[in-house]
Amino acid sequence: MDKVTNKNTNQRPKFLNLLQIRLPITAVASILHRISGILLFLILPFVIYDLGLSLKSEDGFKLVLESLNRPALQMLGALAVTAVCYHLISGIRFLLLDLGLGHKLQTSRWSARIVIYLAIIMLLLFVTGVVK
Amino acid sequence: MAWQAQGFRAWLLQRLTAVYIGLYLIIASCCFYANISNITYQQWYQLISQPLINVSLVLFFYAVLFHSWVGVRDIIIDYIKPVTLRLSVLTAVALGLFIMTIWVSLILMAVIQL
16 A cells, blocks of 8 residues: 555656746745845845945935936836835735735635736836836 | 744744835835935935934834845745855855944944934
């Protein structure tokens, strides 16, 4: 009996290449939370540097404003703001899940979908400069 | 070691800092979004040097740095398997976050007006 069970478990296909398996939407929401989190962690030193520069002197303040207005940095800024918004909204979803709300499979799929769609809309709005 | 914040404690602190960060972001953007774009240096400096705003901002950065530690540590432990590499990356991140904590404290405490 044991042997049979073992054999069956061994023969299950192992297919964990993240680029080839199709992740469920809730897993996509979760991994985007991680990616946006890492992104925010990476920009943190630049935020602190800019904060310091902007408070140091009037020239520093102007330098920060000018650099934020450069097109290349505006794109990065748009990405960063999207990451903040996504991380915030998806974080609220996780907190609600922790509180025991929205645990049903259908509900959590649908909330994951809403969070991701909102992020795409925000990215488009920020990148095109409709919202600044 | 306590600073590593593992298990339930890390889980709980991750969520408590998340609530503070989230509320701070929402309240700050509601209060300042309308007129932050044409703020002058003097106004900006005055704003940040107000004790309440200054201290809450310091706490905000501490919360973000701590929240980052727990989050990044979880991700490193999940994806980096070789022990030496894992420990090196963890140490580098911890060191970076520690330096940023001191750095942001110095920046903000230099401008506080008591």
